[in-house]
Amino acid sequence: MTVRQSPVRIDRRKFLIGAAGAATAAGAAALVGCERAEERGVDWKGQLTSVFIREPVPEHDPDSRLWEKARPVLVPLTPQMSALPFRKEPAFPSITVRSVHDGSKIAFLLTWEDPDADYLTIKTDQFRDACGVLLGPADAPAAFYMMGTADVPASIMCWRADWQKDIDEGYQDLEVAFPNVAFDYYPPLPKAPRPLKIDDAYPAEGRAWIIGWTAGNPLSTPVKPSPVEKLVGHGPGTLTHLENQDATGKGIWRDGRWKVVLARPFAASNPGETAIEAGKEYSVVFTVWSGSAGDRGSRKSPSGLGKLIVEAR
Amino acid sequence: MPNVYNWQLGREMTYRFEEARPQRQAGAVFDTNKCIACQTCTMACKTTWTSGKGQEYMFWNNVETKPWGSYPVAWDAQVLDLLGPQSWDGDVYAGKTIFEAAEQGEYHIGYLPEDIDYAGPNRGEDEINTILTEDKYYLRFPHDAWFFYLPRICNHCTYPACLQACPRTAIYKRPEDGIVLIDQVRCRGYRECLKACPYKKVYYNHVTRISEKCVLCYPAVERGFLTRCMRTCIGKIRTFGFVSPPDKAREDNPVDFLVHVRKVALPLFPQFGTEPNIYYIPPIHVSSMAFLTMVFGPGVERAIQTYRNAMEGNDPELLGVLVLNVSTDRIIHRFRVADGLAYGYDDQGEELVRVPLKEPTIVRPAFDPSLSVYRYNVT
Ligand code: SF4
Ligand code: SF4
Numbered sequence: 001m002t003v004r005q006s007p008v009r010i011d012r013r014k015f016l017i018g019a020a021g022a023a024t025a026a027g028a029a030a031l032v033g034c035e036r037a038e039e040r041g042v043d044w045k046g047q048l049t050s051v052f053i054r055e056p057v058p059e060h061d062p063d064s065r066l067w068e069k070a071r072p073v074l075v076p077l078t079p080q081m082s083a084l085p086f087r088k089e090p091a092f093p094s095i096t097v098r099s100v101h102d103g104s105k106i107a108f109l110l111t112w113e114d115p116d117a118d119y120l121t122i123k124t125d126q127f128r129d130a131c132g133v134l135l136g137p138a139d140a141p142a143a144f145y146m147m148g149t150a151d152v153p154a155s156i157m158c159w160r161a162d163w164q165k166d167i168d169e170g171y172q173d174l175e176v177a178f179p180n181v182a183f184d185y186y187p188p189l190p191k192a193p194r195p196l197k198i199d200d201a202y203p204a205e206g207r208a209w210i211i212g213w214t215a216g217n218p219l220s221t222p223v224k225p226s227p228v229e230k231l232v233g234h235g236p237g238t239l240t241h242l243e244n245q246d247a248t249g250k251g252i253w254r255d256g257r258w259k260v261v262l263a264r265p266f267a268a269s270n271p272g273e274t275a276i277e278a279g280k281e282y283s284v285v286f287t288v289w290s291g292s293a294g295d296r297g298s299r300k301s302p303s304g305l306g307k308l309i310v311e312a313r
Numbered sequence: 314m315p316n317v318y319n320w321q322l323g324r325e326m327t328y329r330f331e332e333a334r335p336q337r338q339a340g341a342v343f344d345t346n347k348c349i350a351c352q353t354c355t356m357a358c359k360t361t362w363t364s365g366k367g368q369e370y371m372f373w374n375n376v377e378t379k380p381w382g383s384y385p386v387a388w389d390a391q392v393l394d395l396l397g398p399q400s401w402d403g404d405v406y407a408g409k410t411i412f413e414a415a416e417q418g419e420y421h422i423g424y425l426p427e428d429i430d431y432a433g434p435n436r437g438e439d440e441i442n443t444i445l446t447e448d449k450y451y452l453r454f455p456h457d458a459w460f461f462y463l464p465r466i467c468n469h470c471t472y473p474a475c476l477q478a479c480p481r482t483a484i485y486k487r488p489e490d491g492i493v494l495i496d497q498v499r500c501r502g503y504r505e506c507l508k509a510c511p512y513k514k515v516y517y518n519h520v521t522r523i524s525e526k527c528v529l530c531y532p533a534v535e536r537g538f539l540t541r542c543m544r545t546c547i548g549k550i551r552t553f554g555f556v557s558p559p560d561k562a563r564e565d566n567p568v569d570f571l572v573h574v575r576k577v578a579l580p581l582f583p584q585f586g587t588e589p590n591i592y593y594i595p596p597i598h599v600s601s602m603a604f605l606t607m608v609f610g611p612g613v614e615r616a617i618q619t620y621r622n623a624m625e626g627n628d629p630e631l632l633g634v635l636v637l638n639v640s641t642d643r644i645i646h647r648f649r650v651a652d653g654l655a656y657g658y659d660d661q662g663e664e665l666v667r668v669p670l671k672e673p674t675i676v677r678p679a680f681d682p683s684l685s686v687y688r689y690n691v692t
Contacts, residue, residue, distance in 0.1 A: 083480065084418065084420055084480070085418060085420060085478075086417075086419070121502065121522055122519050122520075122522070123427075123517075124427065124504070124517045125426070125427045125428065162522070173366075174366060174367060174369075174519050174520060181369070186365060186366050187360075187364050196366060198366060198520055206366075209364065209365025209368075210365055210366065210367065210520055210521055211365070211518070211521060212497050212500070212518065212521030212522070212523045213521060215497035217498050217500065217523055219501060219502055219521070219522050219523055220518075220520075220521035220522060220523060236480065237480045239481065296505075297481070297501065297503040297505065298480050
């Protein structure tokens with residue numbers, strides 16, 4: 001067992017060792033339980049500090065020790081009852097969030113207990129797990145919490161489990177959902193190789209039959225540069241893919257738990273996007289979708305509107 | 314939520330958006346008495362629009378055998394069950410629509426099919442409504458034992474459930490012709506539309522992870538041509554054109570004539586409340602008026618009488634509209650019947666086609682001296 005070097009955790013460890021007198025097997029088990037509880041973090045009381053670190057942010061590594069420099073906060077999730085259709089109970093009671101920045105990039109680590117990892121959204125009734133971070137100016141109005149407002153756009157980062165799997169293992173296609181699928185040919189590709197994977201090498205003359213891809217929908221694009229998409233929101237139902245995509249991240253599901261990093265440069269790369277500066281405050285909302293519970297779109301579990309303090313460097 | 318007028322229900326109902334009828338509404342009438350379930354329409358659509366990877370199970374046009382056939386399985390029974398009791402007070406619907414029956418926090422009632430529900434595209438094919446016994450089922454009209462074919466496409470509804478359900482308003486109804494389309498860039502694959510459409514005419518693409526539906530062959534319609542499923546119809550069951558609301562109906566418009574003047578064509582499950590724009594001439598051989606009323610609403614008996622009357626030769630105008638079906642690839646905007654002929658015209662008043670109400674019968678001699686052979690077929 002590795003004991004991580006977070007200051008809070010060391011206190012607990014000392015306490016446990018002191019109380020038990022020795023790290024017996026029972027004591028070790030108690031320590032594991034306590035670590036789990038500890039990972040959930042302290043009550044966020046509506047605000048989160050993004051801690052300045054001297055190394056580059058661990059934008060691709062949810063397991064990096066650098067995360068221990070940030071105090072984990074426990075963010076309660078709420079029902080979504082302000083835009084139809086509703087989600088009347090949150091999918092999970094809370095998530096744990098940490099944030100660090102290196103002066104030019106900000107990164108968030110979202111972790112939550114989810115017994116089912118829902119990676120795929122290929123079948124009709126199959127939905128993916130996902131999470132998002134919404135950022136805006138500190139003085140945003142209360143209505144901002146639901147995807148921004150007409151006047152105050154929300155700068156959104158969204159991580160999706162299916163995008164992560166596409167990146168890690170290649171585009172998740174028909175044969176993944178239906179391994180026994182049989183077909184003669186797809187016009188106009190009579191001699192295409194089997195299995196006919198949709199990827200960047202897919203014959204150009206066949207792409208017109210993959211409508212979403214041809215139309216340029218980012219969800220249909222087989223080769224995804226990042227599992228995190230940057231979007232802008234001007235209120236419920238307005239979510240729009242941004243032209244310049246520079247968010248990064250990585251999600252890992254292990255032992256019934258998602259650990260997801262979402263990161264972006266401080267600088268705004270699109271008009272209307274909220275730029276980040278060290279020593280300033282912002283509005284922030286975290287959101288989680290549970291695929292197996294049928295979550296998508298507004299069927300989601302957001303946090304309340306909180307304050308993000310970006311520590312001075 | 315705004316109140317809108319749904320003439321098929323004879324009353325107002327609630328809907329997410331204000332009433333906004335298109336300048337004209339593309340629609341059609343399908344004569345169920347003539348459909349032979351050849352599925353030519355199905356394959357015409359399939360080869361035109363849905364032969365790509367991820368679209369394998371999509372049938373924007375399908376033909377099912379009623380009462381048992383359904384694609385996806387039991388779509389109609391499922392929605393009717395969710396809807397609860399549906400009663401008519403004369404021509405006014407007294408039950409709830411799928412919008413009015415919605416729970417708090419939802420736009421509508423509906424269900425999301427599972428993949429297994431699409432496993433049998435022609436489930437129930439040619440199955441009759443009842444078990445045959447030895448003594449009862451001599452040929453009689455209407456039949457105790459019956460089935461009928463129901464060709465189905467998206468209804469390009471006046472109040473589309475799919476459109477109302479999309480939180481992103483990625484679905485839109487074109488003001489110029491009422492065709493309902495999914496914006497392939499804005500769609501994010503939420504499948505709220507799929508859950509909402511009571512006719513289950515939205516499909517999820519397994520490869521692109523977004524939804525697709527019937528486009529009513531808009532590139533053809535824009536040029537004045539019939540859709541693929543209509544122009545290939547072997548049974549010539551389909552009248553394609555533009556349908557008006559009742560107060561604007563034009564007597565010489567074939568679709569208006571069938572729907573509003575003769576009232577021989579009825580909407581499919583009008584009680585859902587979407588005001589569908591594909592209409593059906595109900596089958597005249599089915600003995601269960603209760604079943605037909607459930608499917609086509611309260612006008613069934615009147616429609617069947619009107620149709621029979623025409624088939625007995627008493628309504629040349631109605632016969633005229635029906636013989637014009639699929640007689641040309643072009644959309645007929647106006648028709649006229651005179652001297653045993655039905656004439657079809659385009660929107661400029663140019664004659665497109667003329668068809669005899671009764672095909673002339675020519676009897677040829679059995680022996681053909683020019684080839685020195687006997688004919689097998691002399692008529
Ligand atoms: S039939 Fe379904 S998909 Fe077509 S317009 Fe109506 S609700 Fe939408
Ligand atoms: S092509 Fe016409 S006759 Fe054949 S199944 Fe389709 S609607 Fe029926």
